[in-house]
Amino acid sequence: MTKIEIIMADVRAKIATVTYLPGTRLPSVRATAKHHGFSPSTVVEAYERLQTDGIIVSRPGAGFYVCDIIAPLSLAAIGPNLDRAVDPLWVSRQSLETTSEALKPGCGWLPPDWLYAEGMRRGLRYVAKADTSVISEYASPLGLLELRQLLTRRMAGLGIEAKPAQVILTESGTQSIDLIFRFLLMPGDTVVVDDPCYFNFHALLRAHRVNVVGVPYTPTGPDVDAFASVLNEHKPRLYITNAAIHNPTGATLAPATAYRVLQLAQAAGLYIIEDDIFADFETTPAPRLAALDGLSKVFYIGSFSKTLSASMRCGYIAAPNEWVEHLLDLKIATGFGGGQLAAAVVLSALTDSGYRKHMAALHTRLARARAQTVPRLTKLGIVPWLIPQAGMFLWCKLPDSRSAAALANHCLSKGVVLAPGNTFSQSKNAESFMRFNVAQANDAKIFEVLAQALN
Amino acid sequence: MTKIEIIMADVRAKIATVTYLPGTRLPSVRATAKHHGFSPSTVVEAYERLQTDGIIVSRPGAGFYVCDIIAPLSLAAIGPNLDRAVDPLWVSRQSLETTSEALKPGCGWLPPDWLYAEGMRRGLRYVAKADTSVISEYASPLGLLELRQLLTRRMAGLGIEAKPAQVILTESGTQSIDLIFRFLLMPGDTVVVDDPCYFNFHALLRAHRVNVVGVPYTPTGPDVDAFASVLNEHKPRLYITNAAIHNPTGATLAPATAYRVLQLAQAAGLYIIEDDIFADFETTPAPRLAALDGLSKVFYIGSFSKTLSASMRCGYIAAPNEWVEHLLDLKIATGFGGGQLAAAVVLSALTDSGYRKHMAALHTRLARARAQTVPRLTKLGIVPWLIPQAGMFLWCKLPDSRSAAALANHCLSKGVVLAPGNTFSQSKNAESFMRFNVAQANDAKIFEVLAQALN
Numbered sequence: 001m002t003k004i005e006i007i008m009a010d011v012r013a014k015i016a017t018v019t020y021l022p023g024t025r026l027p028s029v030r031a032t033a034k035h036h037g038f039s040p041s042t043v044v045e046a047y048e049r050l051q052t053d054g055i056i057v058s059r060p061g062a063g064f065y066v067c068d069i070i071a072p073l074s075l076a077a078i079g080p081n082l083d084r085a086v087d088p089l090w091v092s093r094q095s096l097e098t099t100s101e102a103l104k105p106g107c108g109w110l111p112p113d114w115l116y117a118e119g120m121r122r123g124l125r126y127v128a129k130a131d132t133s134v135i136s137e138y139a140s141p142l143g144l145l146e147l148r149q150l151l152t153r154r155m156a157g158l159g160i161e162a163k164p165a166q167v168i169l170t171e172s173g174t175q176s177i178d179l180i181f182r183f184l185l186m187p188g189d190t191v192v193v194d195d196p197c198y199f200n201f202h203a204l205l206r207a208h209r210v211n212v213v214g215v216p217y218t219p220t221g222p223d224v225d226a227f228a229s230v231l232n233e234h235k236p237r238l239y240i241t242n243a244a245i246h247n248p249t250g251a252t253l254a255p256a257t258a259y260r261v262l263q264l265a266q267a268a269g270l271y272i273i274e275d276d277i278f279a280d281f282e283t284t285p286a287p288r289l290a291a292l293d294g295l296s297k298v299f300y301i302g303s304f305s306k307t308l309s310a311s312m313r314c315g316y317i318a319a320p321n322e323w324v325e326h327l328l329d330l331k332i333a334t335g336f337g338g339g340q341l342a343a344a345v346v347l348s349a350l351t352d353s354g355y356r357k358h359m360a361a362l363h364t365r366l367a368r369a370r371a372q373t374v375p376r377l378t379k380l381g382i383v384p385w386l387i388p389q390a391g392m393f394l395w396c397k398l399p400d401s402r403s404a405a406a407l408a409n410h411c412l413s414k415g416v417v418l419a420p421g422n423t424f425s426q427s428k429n430a431e432s433f434m435r436f437n438v439a440q441a442n443d444a445k446i447f448e449v450l451a452q453a454l455n
Numbered sequence: 456m457t458k459i460e461i462i463m464a465d466v467r468a469k470i471a472t473v474t475y476l477p478g479t480r481l482p483s484v485r486a487t488a489k490h491h492g493f494s495p496s497t498v499v500e501a502y503e504r505l506q507t508d509g510i511i512v513s514r515p516g517a518g519f520y521v522c523d524i525i526a527p528l529s530l531a532a533i534g535p536n537l538d539r540a541v542d543p544l545w546v547s548r549q550s551l552e553t554t555s556e557a558l559k560p561g562c563g564w565l566p567p568d569w570l571y572a573e574g575m576r577r578g579l580r581y582v583a584k585a586d587t588s589v590i591s592e593y594a595s596p597l598g599l600l601e602l603r604q605l606l607t608r609r610m611a612g613l614g615i616e617a618k619p620a621q622v623i624l625t626e627s628g629t630q631s632i633d634l635i636f637r638f639l640l641m642p643g644d645t646v647v648v649d650d651p652c653y654f655n656f657h658a659l660l661r662a663h664r665v666n667v668v669g670v671p672y673t674p675t676g677p678d679v680d681a682f683a684s685v686l687n688e689h690k691p692r693l694y695i696t697n698a699a700i701h702n703p704t705g706a707t708l709a710p711a712t713a714y715r716v717l718q719l720a721q722a723a724g725l726y727i728i729e730d731d732i733f734a735d736f737e738t739t740p741a742p743r744l745a746a747l748d749g750l751s752k753v754f755y756i757g758s759f760s761k762t763l764s765a766s767m768r769c770g771y772i773a774a775p776n777e778w779v780e781h782l783l784d785l786k787i788a789t790g791f792g793g794g795q796l797a798a799a800v801v802l803s804a805l806t807d808s809g810y811r812k813h814m815a816a817l818h819t820r821l822a823r824a825r826a827q828t829v830p831r832l833t834k835l836g837i838v839p840w841l842i843p844q845a846g847m848f849l850w851c852k853l854p855d856s857r858s859a860a861a862l863a864n865h866c867l868s869k870g871v872v873l874a875p876g877n878t879f880s881q882s883k884n885a886e887s888f889m890r891f892n893v894a895q896a897n898d899a900k901i902f903e904v905l906a907q908a909l910n
Contacts, residue, residue, distance in 0.1 A: 112591035
C-alpha cells in the first residue's frame with residue numbers, strides 16, 4: 001500500500017464502520033498529515049482521489065465532508081487492514097476459485113470423490129420420479145418433515161432432545177449461522193469466538209459489524225478462565241464454536257470444559273451457536289453443549305456439505321422453542337420458501353443403506369491419510385499441535401517460527417493453496433501456524449514445494 | 456390486543472427499532488398513561504410484565520430502564536402494529552403452510568402442474584450422470600459459467616448488455632435482493648417502493664430496518680411526478696421495482712415512464728433493483744431499466760421459481776461491474792460457496808427444447824384462465840383495476856369498498872387463502888383491493904365462498 005492508499009483506506013474504513021457519518025467533516029489536511037506522519041501533499045492527493053470516487057466532497061474554504069450517500073458495504077473496508085494473504089475471504093476465494101488441477105492442502109473440505117457421490121446420484125434419480133409437488137413447489141416454512149424427523153433422531157443419539165417443530169431447514173450451514181446472527185445481533189454487539197476458529201466466522205461477523213473477542217482454544221476446548229474473564233469484561237451477546245471436531249485444530253471438547261463453559265454462559269445470559277457440521281466424522285462422540293443445555297440458549301446447526309455433497313445446498317438449525325417462529329419469519333423475509341428438492345435428495349442419501357458404510361470407509365481413509373501426512377510434515381519440521389482423533393485437519397507449527405502468510409503466498413505461485421494460521425486467529429497470534437487437510441495432501445508435489453520454500 | 460399488550464408492543468417496537476437503546480430510561484408510568492389515555496395501573500402491569508420477560512429492569516426510586524441485553528430481532532415487533540391479516544409475513548406463511556387441499560387464489564405462484572416439471576425431471580436424471588465434481592463440489596464464487604452465459608444471451612434479447620463476469624448466481628430471487636440490500640443499505644436509509652408492490656419487499660425491508668416510502672403505481676408504471684417529489688423530499692438510496700409484469704397489478708412499464716424514472720434516478724444518484732422474475736411470462740417485451748441504464752446504477756435480478764420450479768433454488772444478479780467483487784465477498788461470507796447441482800438442473804431445463812413449447816402453452820393457458828376468471832369476479836362486483844397483457848395476477852377492487860382484510864379472514868376459515876390489498880400497500884390505501892391469481896382460481900368453490908361472504 002502506498003501512503004496515499006493508507007489514508008484512503010483509513011477514511012473508507014471509518015465511513016464503513018459509521019465512525020464518520022454522512023456529512024461528517026474530515027480532519028484537516030494538516031491534522032491528518034501530522035497524525036500519520038505523512039506530508040500534507042500526500043493527504044491532499046488522498047482526499048482528492050476520495051472526492052473523485054464520490055465518497056467525500058470539498059466545500060471551498062470549509063474542508064472535506066463525507067458525502068450524504070455513503071459508500072456501500074465493503075467487507076474489505078470494514079475489517080482491519082489485513083494482509084490479503086490472511087484475509088479470511090481471500091482464503092475462501094482461493095479455495096473456491098482455483099481450478100481442480102491446483103493442489104489444495106489448505107482447503108476446508110474433502111476431494112469430490114471422497115464424498116458420497118453414489119448416494120447423491122441415487123437420490124437425484126429417485127427424486128426425478130417424485131410427485132410433481134416435490135419437483136415444483138416451495139417447501140413448508142420449516143422444510144421437509146421426514147428430514148427434520150431424521151435429524152431429531154440423529155440429535156437424540158448425541159443426547160440432544162429436539163422436536164421436529166424445533167428444526168428449521170436452511171440452504172447451508174453458513175446460512176443457518178447468518179440467520180441466527182441476523183436475529184440475535186445488532187451492529188456494535190460483542191461476539192466471542194475460539195482463537196483460532198473457522199475463518200469464515202470472521203468474515204461473517206465482519207458483515208454483521210459486530211465486535212469480536214477471541215478466547216484461546218486448548219486441546220480440550222476453550223480456555224475456561226479466559227472465557228470467564230471475557231464474559232466479565234466484554235458482556236458479549238453470543239459465543240460461536242464448533243462441536244465434535246474443532247476447526248482448525250482438530251481438538252475435541254472435554255466434558256468438564258463443556259460443563260464449565262455452559263455454566264458461565266448461563267450465568268451471563270450468553271447465547272451459543274454450536275456448529276456441528278463435522279458430526280459424522282467423529283469416531284467417539286464428544287459432549288454437545290446443546291445436549292447439556294437442552295436447547296435453551298444454544299442454537300445447534302449443521303449441514304451435509306462435508307460428507308454428502310457441497311453441491312446440493314441444505315443445512316439446518318435446531319433452535320430454542322421460543323425463537324422458532326421468529327426465525328421462520330426471518331427465513332421467509334430473506335429467502336422466501338425453501339425448496340423441497342435439496343432436502344429430498346439429502347434425505348434419500350442419508351437413509352440409503354450405503355451411507356453408514358461410506359462413512360465407515362471414510363473414517364479409515366482419513367486415519368490412513370493422517371498417518372501418512374504427519375511424518376511427511378514433521379520431516380520438514382512442521383509439527384502438529386495435536387494429533388486429532390478424527391476429521392481431516394492438522395493444525396501445525398512451522399519450523400523456526402516462519403511466517404505462514406509468506407509461505408502461503410509463495411506456495412500459491414507454485415500452484416499450492418495453503419491456509420495460513422492468522423486467517424483463523426482473532427488475536428493474530430497464529431502467524432507461524434498452518435492448517436493442513438490430510439485428505440487433500442496426498443500429492444508428493446505439495447511436500448516438494450513446501451521443502452523448497454522452507455529451505 | 457388488550458391495553459396492557461398495546462403498551463408492551465409499543466415498548467418492544469421502540470427497542471427493536473433502536474428508538475430505545477439499551478440503558479434508556481422509559482417514560483414515567485404517569486406520562487405513558489397520559490400518552491395512551493390508559494390508567495396508570497395498566498402501565499404498571501405492562502412494565503412489570505416486560506420486566507418478567509427480561510426486557511426492562513426497574514431501578515428502585517429511579518424508574519424503568521431498557522436492559523443492556525436487548526431482545527432479539529422480531530420482525531413482527533419492528534413493523535407497525537399491523538392487523539395480522541395484512542401482515543406480509545402472514546400472507547406468505549398462509550400460502551406456504553396450507554395443505555395442497557386448500558384453495559389459494561391469493562397465492563403468488565402457479566399450481567405445481569403448471570410449472571415445467573417434465574424438464575426438471577429430465578434435468579435431475581441428466582445431472583445424476585454428471586462428473587463427480589458437479590455432484591460433490593462447491594460452485595465457483597460466480598457460479599456455473601454455462602448458465603451465466605445463457606442468462607447474458609437472454610438479457611441481450613431484452614437489450615441488457617451484461618458480461619458473464621457480471622452475473623452472480625444465488626439461491627433465489629429473494630436472496631438476490633437481500634444480498635443487494637445488505638450491500639447497499641444501512642439501518643435508517645430510505646427505500647422507495649411501488650405502492651402497491653410485492654408484499655415480501657415490505658417484510659425484507661423491515662428486516663433491514665430501513666424507512667420505506669411508496670410511490671403510487673399507475674397502469675404505465677410509477678407516478679413520475681410523485682416519484683420526483685419523493686426523491687426530492689426523502690433522498691432515498693434505492694428504488695426497488697418489478698420489470699415486465701408488475702406484482703400485484705399486472706401493469707407494464709411504458710417506455711416514456713421508464714425513461715423519466717431513470718433520468719430522475721440518475722440525477723439523484725439513486726440505485727435501482729429491477730426484479731424480473733416474471734420475464735418469461737411476457738408476450739410483448741416491455742422496456743427494462745437495466746437496458747436503458749447499461750447496468751450502471753441498476754441491479755437486475757431474477758430466478759426460475761415462477762416458471763421452472765420453486766423447489767430447486769436458483770436465482771441471479773446482474774450487477775454494475777464495480778460492485779461484483781464486493782457482492783461476491785458478501786455472498787461467500789453469508790452463504791459460502793453456492794452449489795452446482797441446482798444451476799446444472801436449471802440449465803438443463805432451460806436449454807431443453809421443450810421449454811419454449813412449455814412457455815407458449817403456458818401463455819395460452821394463462822390467457823384462457825384470465826378470460827374465465829374476469830367474468831366470474833365481475834359477476835360478484837369484483838372489478839379488475841386493469842386487464843393485464845400477461846402473467847397470472849388480477850388486481851381487483853371489491854364492491855362497496857368492502858374490507859379485503861375482513862374478507863380474507865372470513866374466507867380463510869372456509870379454506871380459501873386470499874391476498875388482501877393492504878399487504879401490498881405501503882400507504883395502506885388498498886383496503887378494498889384484492890390480488891387474484893387466475894391460475895389458482897379454477898375451482899367454483901372459490902366463487903361460492905366469495906359470493907356468500909360478500910352477501
